Amino acid sequence: MQKYFVMNFIEELRWRGMIHDMTPGTEEQLQKEMTSAYIGYDPTSDSLHIGNLASIMMLVHLQQAGHKPIALIGGATGMIGDPAGKSEERNLLDENVLRYNQQAIKTQLEKFLDFDCGKNSAEMVNNYDWTKEFGLLEFLRDVGKHLTVNYMVAKDSVKNRMDSGSGISFAEFSYQLVQGYDFCWLYENKQVKLQMGGSDQWGNIVTGTELIRRKLRGEAYALTCPLITKSDGGKFGKTEEGNIWLDPERTSPYKFYQFWLNTSDEDAVDYIKTFTMLSEAEIDLLVKNHVEAPHLRILQKALAKDITIRVHSEAYYSSAVEASEILFGKGTTGNLLRLPENILLSVFEGVPQYEVAKREIVKSIPIVEFLTEYTGIFTSKGEARRMLKDNGVSINKQKVDSEFVVGTSSLLQDVYILVQKGKKNYFLVKTV
RNA sequence: GGGGAGAUUCCAGAGCGGUCAAAUGGGGCAGACUGUAAAUCUGUUGGCGAAGCCUUCGGAGGUUCGAAUCCUCCUCUCCCCA
Numbered sequence: 001m002q003k004y005f006v007m008n009f010i011e012e013l014r015w016r017g018m019i020h021d022m023t024p025g026t027e028e029q030l031q032k033e034m035t036s037a038y039i040g041y042d043p044t045s046d047s048l049h050i051g052n053l054a055s056i057m058m059l060v061h062l063q064q065a066g067h068k069p070i071a072l073i074g075g076a077t078g079m080i081g082d083p084a085g086k087s088e089e090r091n092l093l094d095e096n097v098l099r100y101n102q103q104a105i106k107t108q109l110e111k112f113l114d115f116d117c118g119k120n121s122a123e124m125v126n127n128y129d130w131t132k133e134f135g136l137l138e139f140l141r142d143v144g145k146h147l148t149v150n151y152m153v154a155k156d157s158v159k160n161r162m163d164s165g166s167g168i169s170f171a172e173f174s175y176q177l178v179q180g181y182d183f184c185w186l187y188e189n190k191q192v193k194l195q196m197g198g199s200d201q202w203g204n205i206v207t208g209t210e211l212i213r214r215k216l217r218g219e220a221y222a223l224t225c226p227l228i229t230k231s232d233g234g235k236f237g238k239t240e241e242g243n244i245w246l247d248p249e250r251t252s253p254y255k256f257y258q259f260w261l262n263t264s265d266e267d268a269v270d271y272i273k274t275f276t277m278l279s280e281a282e283i284d285l286l287v288k289n290h291v292e293a294p295h296l297r298i299l300q301k302a303l304a305k306d307i308t309i310r311v312h313s314e315a316y317y318s319s320a321v322e323a324s325e326i327l328f329g330k331g332t333t334g335n336l337l338r339l340p341e342n343i344l345l346s347v348f349e350g351v352p353q354y355e356v357a358k359r360e361i362v363k364s365i366p367i368v369e370f371l372t373e374y375t376g377i378f379t380s381k382g383e384a385r386r387m388l389k390d391n392g393v394s395i396n397k398q399k400v401d402s403e404f405v406v407g408t409s410s411l412l413q414d415v416y417i418l419v420q421k422g423k424k425n426y427f428l429v430k431t432v
Numbered sequence: 433g434g435g436g437a438g439a440u441u442c443c444a445g446a447g448c449g450g451u452c453a454a455a456u457g458g459g460g461c462a463g464a465c466u467g468u469a470a471a472u473c474u475g476u477u478g479g480c481g482a483a484g485c486c487u488u489c490g491g492a493g494g495u496u497c498g499a500a501u502c503c504u505c506c507u508c509u510c511c512c513c514a
Contacts, residue, residue, distance in 0.1 A: 231470085258468080262468065265467095265469065265470075294467070294469080295466085295467035295469085296467080297467065300469090328468045329468095381479085382478085382481095383476095386462085386477085387462065387476090392462045421462085422463090424468060
Protein backbone atom coordinates (compact mmCIF):
# COMPACT_ATOMS: atom_id res chain seq x y z
CA MET A 1 0.00 0.00 0.00
CA GLN A 2 1.36 3.35 -1.00
CA LYS A 3 2.12 5.02 2.27
CA TYR A 4 2.07 8.41 0.62
CA PHE A 5 -1.57 8.23 -0.32
CA VAL A 6 -2.64 6.68 2.90
CA MET A 7 -1.26 9.54 4.86
CA ASN A 8 -3.04 12.10 2.82
CA PHE A 9 -6.70 11.19 3.00
CA ILE A 10 -7.45 13.45 5.93
CA GLU A 11 -5.22 16.17 4.56
CA GLU A 12 -7.08 15.99 1.29
CA LEU A 13 -10.46 16.36 2.94
CA ARG A 14 -9.14 19.07 5.17
CA TRP A 15 -8.10 21.52 2.49
CA ARG A 16 -11.31 20.80 0.65
CA GLY A 17 -13.24 21.83 3.72
CA MET A 18 -14.88 18.45 3.93
CA ILE A 19 -14.24 17.72 7.55
CA HIS A 20 -16.76 18.78 10.08
CA ASP A 21 -15.78 16.59 12.95
CA MET A 22 -13.92 13.40 13.72
CA THR A 23 -13.22 11.28 16.72
CA PRO A 24 -9.76 11.36 18.25
CA GLY A 25 -7.43 8.81 16.72
CA THR A 26 -9.13 8.74 13.34
CA GLU A 27 -6.17 10.16 11.53
CA GLU A 28 -3.77 7.77 13.24
CA GLN A 29 -5.91 4.80 12.34
CA LEU A 30 -5.95 5.79 8.69
CA GLN A 31 -2.20 6.15 8.66
CA LYS A 32 -1.62 2.86 10.39
CA GLU A 33 -3.22 0.52 7.90
CA MET A 34 -5.63 0.11 5.07
CA THR A 35 -8.94 0.88 6.71
CA SER A 36 -12.45 0.00 5.68
CA ALA A 37 -14.96 2.78 6.09
CA TYR A 38 -18.62 2.99 5.28
CA ILE A 39 -21.40 5.41 4.58
CA GLY A 40 -25.09 4.62 4.58
CA TYR A 41 -27.51 5.32 1.75
CA ASP A 42 -31.25 5.34 1.68
CA PRO A 43 -32.73 2.76 -0.71
CA THR A 44 -36.23 4.22 -0.84
CA SER A 45 -35.58 5.26 -4.40
CA ASP A 46 -33.77 3.66 -7.31
CA SER A 47 -31.54 6.64 -7.80
CA LEU A 48 -29.18 8.70 -5.74
CA HIS A 49 -29.47 12.46 -5.85
CA ILE A 50 -26.97 15.19 -5.47
CA GLY A 51 -27.64 15.39 -1.77
CA ASN A 52 -25.69 12.15 -1.62
CA LEU A 53 -22.83 13.49 -3.65
CA ALA A 54 -20.71 14.90 -0.86
CA SER A 55 -20.63 11.62 0.98
CA ILE A 56 -19.90 9.73 -2.23
CA MET A 57 -16.92 11.99 -2.75
CA MET A 58 -15.67 11.09 0.70
CA LEU A 59 -15.67 7.47 -0.35
CA VAL A 60 -13.91 8.37 -3.58
CA HIS A 61 -11.14 10.16 -1.74
CA LEU A 62 -10.94 7.31 0.69
CA GLN A 63 -10.42 4.82 -2.07
CA GLN A 64 -7.92 7.04 -3.83
CA ALA A 65 -5.96 7.08 -0.62
CA GLY A 66 -5.77 3.33 -0.69
CA HIS A 67 -8.51 2.52 1.79
CA LYS A 68 -11.57 0.41 1.29
CA PRO A 69 -14.93 2.13 0.81
CA ILE A 70 -18.18 0.42 1.68
CA ALA A 71 -21.59 1.68 0.71
CA LEU A 72 -24.27 0.49 3.04
CA ILE A 73 -27.80 0.30 1.77
CA GLY A 74 -30.15 1.08 4.59
CA GLY A 75 -32.81 -1.47 3.77
CA ALA A 76 -33.60 -1.92 7.44
CA THR A 77 -32.97 1.54 8.80
CA GLY A 78 -34.85 3.11 5.93
CA MET A 79 -37.98 1.50 7.24
CA ILE A 80 -37.73 3.21 10.57
CA GLY A 81 -36.92 6.77 9.69
CA ASP A 82 -34.09 8.80 11.05
CA PRO A 83 -35.22 11.47 13.50
CA ALA A 84 -32.25 13.51 12.33
CA GLY A 85 -33.66 13.46 8.83
CA LYS A 86 -36.96 14.62 7.55
CA SER A 87 -40.02 13.89 9.50
CA GLU A 88 -41.99 12.05 6.87
CA GLU A 89 -43.29 8.67 7.70
CA ARG A 90 -41.33 5.96 5.96
CA ASN A 91 -42.94 3.26 3.94
CA LEU A 92 -41.97 -0.32 4.21
CA LEU A 93 -40.25 -1.47 1.10
CA ASP A 94 -40.93 -4.89 -0.13
CA GLU A 95 -37.84 -6.91 -0.67
CA ASN A 96 -37.98 -7.01 -4.46
CA VAL A 97 -38.11 -3.26 -4.69
CA LEU A 98 -35.33 -3.01 -2.16
CA ARG A 99 -33.06 -5.27 -4.18
CA TYR A 100 -33.89 -3.50 -7.39
CA ASN A 101 -33.07 -0.13 -5.88
CA GLN A 102 -29.89 -1.47 -4.39
CA GLN A 103 -28.69 -2.64 -7.79
CA ALA A 104 -29.60 0.65 -9.42
CA ILE A 105 -27.71 2.58 -6.78
CA LYS A 106 -24.71 0.34 -7.18
CA THR A 107 -24.66 1.05 -10.89
CA GLN A 108 -24.54 4.73 -10.12
CA LEU A 109 -21.82 4.34 -7.55
CA GLU A 110 -19.72 2.45 -10.07
CA LYS A 111 -19.19 5.74 -11.83
CA PHE A 112 -17.35 6.95 -8.78
CA LEU A 113 -15.91 3.92 -7.09
CA ASP A 114 -13.95 0.95 -8.32
CA PHE A 115 -15.67 -2.23 -7.26
CA ASP A 116 -12.99 -4.42 -8.74
CA CYS A 117 -9.47 -3.35 -7.99
CA GLY A 118 -8.19 -5.92 -5.61
CA LYS A 119 -7.75 -5.35 -1.94
CA ASN A 120 -9.42 -2.01 -1.62
CA SER A 121 -12.29 -2.64 -3.99
CA ALA A 122 -15.44 -0.87 -3.07
CA GLU A 123 -18.16 -3.02 -1.65
CA MET A 124 -21.86 -2.76 -1.12
CA VAL A 125 -23.79 -4.22 1.76
CA ASN A 126 -27.39 -4.05 2.87
CA ASN A 127 -28.22 -3.92 6.52
CA TYR A 128 -31.49 -5.64 5.82
CA ASP A 129 -29.46 -8.82 5.41
CA TRP A 130 -28.32 -8.97 8.98
CA THR A 131 -31.29 -7.26 10.54
CA LYS A 132 -34.25 -9.11 9.09
CA GLU A 133 -33.87 -12.24 11.20
CA PHE A 134 -32.97 -10.38 14.34
CA GLY A 135 -35.62 -11.00 16.99
CA LEU A 136 -36.79 -8.37 19.39
CA LEU A 137 -35.63 -10.07 22.56
CA GLU A 138 -32.31 -10.85 21.05
CA PHE A 139 -31.92 -7.28 19.95
CA LEU A 140 -32.81 -5.87 23.33
CA ARG A 141 -30.40 -8.19 25.06
CA ASP A 142 -27.47 -7.96 22.65
CA VAL A 143 -27.73 -4.34 21.69
CA GLY A 144 -30.17 -2.49 23.90
CA LYS A 145 -28.44 -3.71 27.00
CA HIS A 146 -25.28 -1.79 26.26
CA LEU A 147 -26.57 1.71 26.12
CA THR A 148 -28.57 3.73 28.59
CA VAL A 149 -31.66 5.63 27.71
CA ASN A 150 -29.98 8.60 29.31
CA TYR A 151 -27.27 8.37 26.69
CA MET A 152 -29.73 8.04 23.87
CA VAL A 153 -31.94 10.86 25.04
CA ALA A 154 -28.99 13.18 25.19
CA LYS A 155 -28.59 13.09 21.41
CA ASP A 156 -29.56 16.34 19.77
CA SER A 157 -31.76 14.66 17.23
CA VAL A 158 -33.76 13.05 20.01
CA LYS A 159 -33.70 16.02 22.33
CA ASN A 160 -35.00 18.35 19.65
CA ARG A 161 -37.89 16.12 18.95
CA MET A 162 -38.74 15.73 22.62
CA ASP A 163 -38.63 19.48 23.10
CA SER A 164 -40.59 20.22 19.98
CA GLY A 165 -43.74 18.93 21.55
CA SER A 166 -44.60 16.76 18.59
CA GLY A 167 -42.89 13.91 20.32
CA ILE A 168 -40.86 11.08 18.91
CA SER A 169 -42.05 7.57 18.29
CA PHE A 170 -40.31 4.66 19.91
CA ALA A 171 -39.31 3.40 16.48
CA GLU A 172 -37.51 6.57 15.63
CA PHE A 173 -36.02 6.75 19.06
CA SER A 174 -34.54 3.32 18.48
CA TYR A 175 -33.12 4.30 15.15
CA GLN A 176 -29.72 5.12 16.52
CA LEU A 177 -29.50 1.67 18.08
CA VAL A 178 -30.23 -0.04 14.80
CA GLN A 179 -27.75 2.11 12.98
CA GLY A 180 -25.23 1.64 15.75
CA TYR A 181 -25.66 -2.05 15.47
CA ASP A 182 -24.83 -1.86 11.77
CA PHE A 183 -21.49 -0.41 12.65
CA CYS A 184 -20.97 -3.14 15.20
CA TRP A 185 -21.82 -5.82 12.71
CA LEU A 186 -19.52 -4.39 10.08
CA TYR A 187 -16.78 -4.02 12.65
CA GLU A 188 -17.05 -7.64 13.62
CA ASN A 189 -17.63 -9.15 10.20
CA LYS A 190 -15.84 -6.86 7.83
CA GLN A 191 -13.27 -5.14 10.00
CA VAL A 192 -14.85 -1.78 9.31
CA LYS A 193 -13.38 0.76 11.69
CA LEU A 194 -14.75 4.02 10.43
CA GLN A 195 -18.16 5.39 9.63
CA MET A 196 -18.53 8.60 7.71
CA GLY A 197 -21.47 10.75 6.80
CA GLY A 198 -22.92 14.23 6.92
CA SER A 199 -22.61 16.17 10.14
CA ASP A 200 -26.25 15.45 10.90
CA GLN A 201 -25.21 11.83 11.30
CA TRP A 202 -22.69 12.53 14.02
CA GLY A 203 -24.92 11.44 16.85
CA ASN A 204 -25.90 8.22 15.15
CA ILE A 205 -22.36 7.38 14.19
CA VAL A 206 -21.03 7.97 17.65
CA THR A 207 -23.69 5.68 19.05
CA GLY A 208 -22.07 3.06 16.85
CA THR A 209 -18.55 3.66 18.11
CA GLU A 210 -19.87 3.66 21.65
CA LEU A 211 -21.63 0.39 21.11
CA ILE A 212 -18.49 -1.13 19.65
CA ARG A 213 -16.52 0.02 22.65
CA ARG A 214 -18.95 -1.39 25.18
CA LYS A 215 -20.06 -4.52 23.46
CA LEU A 216 -16.93 -5.56 21.63
CA ARG A 217 -14.32 -3.61 23.56
CA GLY A 218 -13.21 -2.33 20.20
CA GLU A 219 -12.04 0.99 18.89
CA ALA A 220 -13.92 2.55 15.99
CA TYR A 221 -14.01 6.02 14.55
CA ALA A 222 -16.33 8.63 13.15
CA LEU A 223 -15.76 11.27 10.52
CA THR A 224 -18.36 13.71 9.26
CA CYS A 225 -18.43 16.35 6.59
CA PRO A 226 -20.27 19.65 6.83
CA LEU A 227 -23.76 19.73 5.42
CA ILE A 228 -23.79 21.32 2.02
CA THR A 229 -25.54 24.65 2.21
CA LYS A 230 -26.56 27.41 -0.08
CA SER A 231 -25.53 30.95 0.62
CA ASP A 232 -29.08 32.16 0.24
CA GLY A 233 -30.26 29.78 2.91
CA GLY A 234 -32.23 27.52 0.62
CA LYS A 235 -31.91 23.78 0.65
CA PHE A 236 -29.11 22.43 -1.44
CA GLY A 237 -30.04 20.13 -4.27
CA LYS A 238 -33.70 20.97 -4.40
CA THR A 239 -35.55 22.81 -7.07
CA GLU A 240 -39.23 23.48 -7.43
CA GLU A 241 -39.50 20.23 -9.32
CA GLY A 242 -37.80 18.36 -6.51
CA ASN A 243 -34.48 16.66 -6.14
CA ILE A 244 -31.70 16.73 -8.66
CA TRP A 245 -31.17 13.06 -9.40
CA LEU A 246 -28.22 11.26 -10.84
CA ASP A 247 -30.55 9.18 -12.97
CA PRO A 248 -30.85 10.83 -16.40
CA GLU A 249 -34.42 9.61 -16.65
CA ARG A 250 -35.35 11.63 -13.60
CA THR A 251 -33.19 14.66 -14.19
CA SER A 252 -32.06 15.19 -17.73
CA PRO A 253 -28.36 15.80 -18.27
CA TYR A 254 -29.26 19.21 -19.58
CA LYS A 255 -31.13 20.09 -16.38
CA PHE A 256 -28.34 18.58 -14.36
CA TYR A 257 -25.74 20.68 -16.13
CA GLN A 258 -27.90 23.77 -15.74
CA PHE A 259 -28.26 23.17 -12.05
CA TRP A 260 -24.55 23.40 -11.47
CA LEU A 261 -24.10 26.22 -13.90
CA ASN A 262 -26.54 28.27 -11.88
CA THR A 263 -24.54 27.95 -8.69
CA SER A 264 -23.99 31.30 -7.02
CA ASP A 265 -20.52 32.77 -6.86
CA GLU A 266 -20.32 32.31 -3.13
CA ASP A 267 -21.20 28.66 -3.27
CA ALA A 268 -19.18 27.75 -6.33
CA VAL A 269 -15.85 27.70 -4.51
CA ASP A 270 -17.09 25.34 -1.84
CA TYR A 271 -18.82 23.14 -4.33
CA ILE A 272 -15.90 22.77 -6.65
CA LYS A 273 -13.73 21.67 -3.75
CA THR A 274 -16.28 19.23 -2.51
CA PHE A 275 -17.64 17.80 -5.71
CA THR A 276 -14.70 17.61 -8.07
CA MET A 277 -11.33 15.93 -7.94
CA LEU A 278 -9.54 19.01 -9.24
CA SER A 279 -6.33 19.74 -7.38
CA GLU A 280 -5.78 22.62 -5.07
CA ALA A 281 -3.59 24.40 -7.61
CA GLU A 282 -6.16 23.99 -10.37
CA ILE A 283 -8.90 25.31 -8.17
CA ASP A 284 -6.83 28.25 -7.00
CA LEU A 285 -6.26 29.22 -10.59
CA LEU A 286 -9.93 28.90 -11.46
CA VAL A 287 -10.91 30.99 -8.48
CA LYS A 288 -8.39 33.65 -9.42
CA ASN A 289 -9.68 33.80 -12.97
CA HIS A 290 -13.22 33.82 -11.80
CA VAL A 291 -12.71 36.76 -9.52
CA GLU A 292 -11.20 38.73 -12.37
CA ALA A 293 -14.13 38.13 -14.65
CA PRO A 294 -17.06 36.89 -12.66
CA HIS A 295 -19.51 37.31 -15.50
CA LEU A 296 -17.75 34.54 -17.43
CA ARG A 297 -18.67 32.18 -14.61
CA ILE A 298 -15.54 30.19 -14.97
CA LEU A 299 -16.03 28.36 -11.70
CA GLN A 300 -19.58 27.37 -12.44
CA LYS A 301 -18.63 26.09 -15.85
CA ALA A 302 -15.74 24.05 -14.54
CA LEU A 303 -17.90 22.67 -11.78
CA ALA A 304 -20.75 21.79 -14.09
CA LYS A 305 -18.42 20.20 -16.60
CA ASP A 306 -16.62 18.01 -14.14
CA ILE A 307 -19.71 16.67 -12.47
CA THR A 308 -21.79 16.27 -15.59
CA ILE A 309 -19.07 14.24 -17.26
CA ARG A 310 -18.58 12.02 -14.27
CA VAL A 311 -22.22 11.39 -13.61
CA HIS A 312 -23.37 11.22 -17.22
CA SER A 313 -20.78 11.29 -19.98
CA GLU A 314 -18.64 13.47 -22.17
CA ALA A 315 -21.25 13.28 -24.92
CA TYR A 316 -24.08 14.32 -22.63
CA TYR A 317 -21.97 17.14 -21.37
CA SER A 318 -21.32 18.42 -24.89
CA SER A 319 -24.93 18.42 -25.86
CA ALA A 320 -25.88 20.11 -22.60
CA VAL A 321 -23.41 22.87 -23.38
CA GLU A 322 -24.65 23.13 -26.91
CA ALA A 323 -28.23 23.31 -25.76
CA SER A 324 -27.34 25.96 -23.21
CA GLU A 325 -25.63 28.07 -25.80
CA ILE A 326 -28.52 27.93 -28.17
CA LEU A 327 -31.06 28.63 -25.49
CA PHE A 328 -29.19 31.28 -23.57
CA GLY A 329 -26.58 32.51 -25.97
CA LYS A 330 -27.09 35.06 -28.68
CA GLY A 331 -29.59 32.71 -30.22
CA THR A 332 -32.10 34.56 -32.35
CA THR A 333 -35.13 33.39 -34.20
CA GLY A 334 -32.94 33.26 -37.30
CA ASN A 335 -30.50 30.85 -35.71
CA LEU A 336 -33.33 28.75 -34.56
CA LEU A 337 -34.85 28.53 -38.02
CA ARG A 338 -31.57 27.41 -39.46
CA LEU A 339 -31.02 24.71 -36.90
CA PRO A 340 -31.07 21.21 -38.40
CA GLU A 341 -33.71 18.96 -36.99
CA ASN A 342 -31.37 16.48 -35.33
CA ILE A 343 -29.58 19.23 -33.43
CA LEU A 344 -32.86 20.83 -32.50
CA LEU A 345 -34.07 17.57 -31.04
CA SER A 346 -30.91 16.81 -29.14
CA VAL A 347 -30.84 20.31 -27.75
CA PHE A 348 -34.34 19.95 -26.46
CA GLU A 349 -33.95 16.45 -25.20
CA GLY A 350 -34.35 17.53 -21.62
CA VAL A 351 -37.17 20.01 -21.98
CA PRO A 352 -40.83 19.11 -21.61
CA GLN A 353 -42.48 18.30 -24.89
CA TYR A 354 -46.04 18.43 -26.10
CA GLU A 355 -47.78 17.24 -29.20
CA VAL A 356 -50.43 19.08 -31.13
CA ALA A 357 -52.25 17.93 -34.23
CA LYS A 358 -50.89 19.57 -37.31
CA ARG A 359 -54.28 20.28 -38.79
CA GLU A 360 -55.18 22.37 -35.75
CA ILE A 361 -52.12 24.49 -36.29
CA VAL A 362 -53.02 24.92 -39.90
CA LYS A 363 -56.38 26.26 -38.77
CA SER A 364 -54.56 28.63 -36.39
CA ILE A 365 -54.89 28.63 -32.63
CA PRO A 366 -55.12 31.72 -30.43
CA ILE A 367 -52.12 31.84 -28.14
CA VAL A 368 -54.06 31.47 -24.89
CA GLU A 369 -55.77 28.31 -26.00
CA PHE A 370 -52.54 27.03 -27.42
CA LEU A 371 -50.78 27.44 -24.09
CA THR A 372 -53.53 25.81 -22.07
CA GLU A 373 -55.93 23.49 -23.86
CA TYR A 374 -53.64 22.26 -26.58
CA THR A 375 -50.56 21.91 -24.43
CA GLY A 376 -50.23 21.87 -20.70
CA ILE A 377 -47.76 24.67 -20.54
CA PHE A 378 -50.09 26.72 -18.37
CA THR A 379 -52.68 25.18 -16.15
CA SER A 380 -55.21 27.94 -16.48
CA LYS A 381 -56.10 30.54 -19.01
CA GLY A 382 -55.94 33.25 -16.40
CA GLU A 383 -52.37 32.39 -15.66
CA ALA A 384 -51.46 32.31 -19.32
CA ARG A 385 -53.10 35.65 -19.90
CA ARG A 386 -51.35 37.15 -16.93
CA MET A 387 -48.00 35.94 -18.12
CA LEU A 388 -48.63 37.24 -21.61
CA LYS A 389 -49.51 40.61 -20.16
CA ASP A 390 -46.28 40.58 -18.17
CA ASN A 391 -44.35 39.97 -21.31
CA GLY A 392 -43.26 36.57 -20.10
CA VAL A 393 -44.02 34.34 -23.06
CA SER A 394 -41.96 33.83 -26.17
CA ILE A 395 -42.61 31.75 -29.25
CA ASN A 396 -39.43 30.78 -31.03
CA LYS A 397 -37.50 33.27 -28.93
CA GLN A 398 -39.80 36.14 -29.78
CA LYS A 399 -42.00 37.82 -27.21
CA VAL A 400 -45.64 37.55 -28.00
CA ASP A 401 -48.79 39.14 -26.57
CA SER A 402 -52.25 37.74 -26.01
CA GLU A 403 -53.32 38.69 -29.54
CA PHE A 404 -50.82 36.32 -31.04
CA VAL A 405 -52.16 33.45 -33.09
CA VAL A 406 -50.23 30.26 -33.62
CA GLY A 407 -50.23 29.13 -37.21
CA THR A 408 -48.05 27.42 -39.74
CA SER A 409 -45.70 30.38 -39.86
CA SER A 410 -44.73 29.57 -36.26
CA LEU A 411 -43.35 26.18 -37.16
CA LEU A 412 -39.65 25.43 -37.09
CA GLN A 413 -38.66 22.76 -39.58
CA ASP A 414 -42.34 22.70 -40.40
CA VAL A 415 -42.86 20.66 -37.24
CA TYR A 416 -41.75 22.31 -34.02
CA ILE A 417 -42.68 25.29 -31.97
CA LEU A 418 -40.42 26.53 -29.22
CA VAL A 419 -42.27 28.06 -26.30
CA GLN A 420 -40.58 29.99 -23.53
CA LYS A 421 -42.13 30.81 -20.21
CA GLY A 422 -40.00 33.48 -18.68
CA LYS A 423 -36.34 33.29 -19.41
CA LYS A 424 -35.41 29.83 -18.37
CA ASN A 425 -38.35 27.56 -18.98
CA TYR A 426 -38.50 26.03 -22.39
CA PHE A 427 -41.12 23.78 -23.92
CA LEU A 428 -41.05 22.11 -27.26
CA VAL A 429 -44.30 21.55 -29.05
CA LYS A 430 -44.28 19.04 -31.86
CA THR A 431 -46.97 18.80 -34.47
CA VAL A 432 -48.16 15.41 -35.53
C1' G B 433 -59.53 8.99 32.23
C1' G B 434 -59.94 14.61 33.29
C1' G B 435 -59.14 19.69 31.55
C1' G B 436 -57.85 23.16 27.63
C1' A B 437 -56.49 24.96 22.49
C1' G B 438 -57.12 24.52 17.47
C1' A B 439 -58.25 22.97 12.13
C1' U B 440 -58.50 29.41 6.85
C1' U B 441 -56.53 30.02 0.00
C1' C B 442 -48.48 26.89 -1.30
C1' C B 443 -46.63 27.91 4.03
C1' A B 444 -47.10 31.04 8.31
C1' G B 445 -50.96 33.81 10.05
C1' A B 446 -55.36 37.76 10.37
C1' G B 447 -60.39 37.55 9.75
C1' C B 448 -67.07 42.83 13.94
C1' G B 449 -73.01 37.70 10.24
C1' G B 450 -73.20 41.07 5.04
C1' U B 451 -68.51 45.97 2.02
C1' C B 452 -64.27 38.42 2.07
C1' A B 453 -61.74 35.21 -3.17
C1' A B 454 -60.70 36.55 2.15
C1' A B 455 -55.47 41.48 5.71
C1' U B 456 -50.17 40.87 6.35
C1' G B 457 -45.57 38.21 5.89
C1' G B 458 -42.89 34.28 3.47
C1' G B 459 -42.43 31.44 -0.71
C1' G B 460 -43.51 30.91 -6.03
C1' C B 461 -43.87 33.07 -10.90
C1' A B 462 -42.96 37.16 -14.28
C1' G B 463 -40.80 42.10 -15.70
C1' A B 464 -36.66 45.82 -15.20
C1' C B 465 -31.43 45.75 -14.02
C1' U B 466 -27.50 41.88 -14.93
C1' G B 467 -23.46 37.42 -15.67
C1' U B 468 -28.97 32.14 -17.49
C1' A B 469 -25.85 35.51 -10.78
C1' A B 470 -26.61 38.20 -6.08
C1' A B 471 -28.92 42.54 -4.25
C1' U B 472 -32.78 45.89 -5.45
C1' C B 473 -37.34 47.75 -7.54
C1' U B 474 -42.23 46.55 -9.93
C1' G B 475 -46.22 43.38 -11.07
C1' U B 476 -48.70 38.85 -10.00
C1' U B 477 -50.23 34.59 -6.92
C1' G B 478 -58.70 30.16 -6.98
C1' G B 479 -61.45 29.17 -11.95
C1' C B 480 -64.20 31.12 -16.35
C1' G B 481 -65.15 35.78 -18.46
C1' A B 482 -66.07 42.48 -20.86
C1' A B 483 -69.26 43.78 -16.57
C1' G B 484 -70.40 39.50 -14.08
C1' C B 485 -70.58 34.60 -12.67
C1' C B 486 -68.75 29.86 -10.43
C1' U B 487 -66.09 26.80 -6.58
C1' U B 488 -63.23 27.71 -1.90
C1' C B 489 -62.06 28.76 4.75
C1' G B 490 -61.38 20.16 8.33
C1' G B 491 -66.42 16.98 7.29
C1' A B 492 -71.93 16.66 7.68
C1' G B 493 -76.16 19.11 9.01
C1' G B 494 -78.85 23.58 11.08
C1' U B 495 -80.14 28.93 12.33
C1' U B 496 -80.54 33.28 9.06
C1' C B 497 -82.76 37.28 3.49
C1' G B 498 -77.38 36.29 4.04
C1' A B 499 -72.13 32.52 7.36
C1' A B 500 -65.01 31.56 6.99
C1' U B 501 -67.60 34.11 10.92
C1' C B 502 -73.54 31.60 15.17
C1' C B 503 -75.55 26.37 16.79
C1' U B 504 -75.26 20.72 16.69
C1' C B 505 -72.76 16.31 15.62
C1' C B 506 -68.39 14.01 13.53
C1' U B 507 -63.08 13.57 12.19
C1' C B 508 -58.22 14.93 13.11
C1' U B 509 -54.17 17.66 15.62
C1' C B 510 -51.77 19.78 19.76
C1' C B 511 -51.08 21.15 25.03
C1' C B 512 -51.70 20.31 30.31
C1' C B 513 -53.10 17.10 34.61
C1' A B 514 -53.72 11.99 36.28
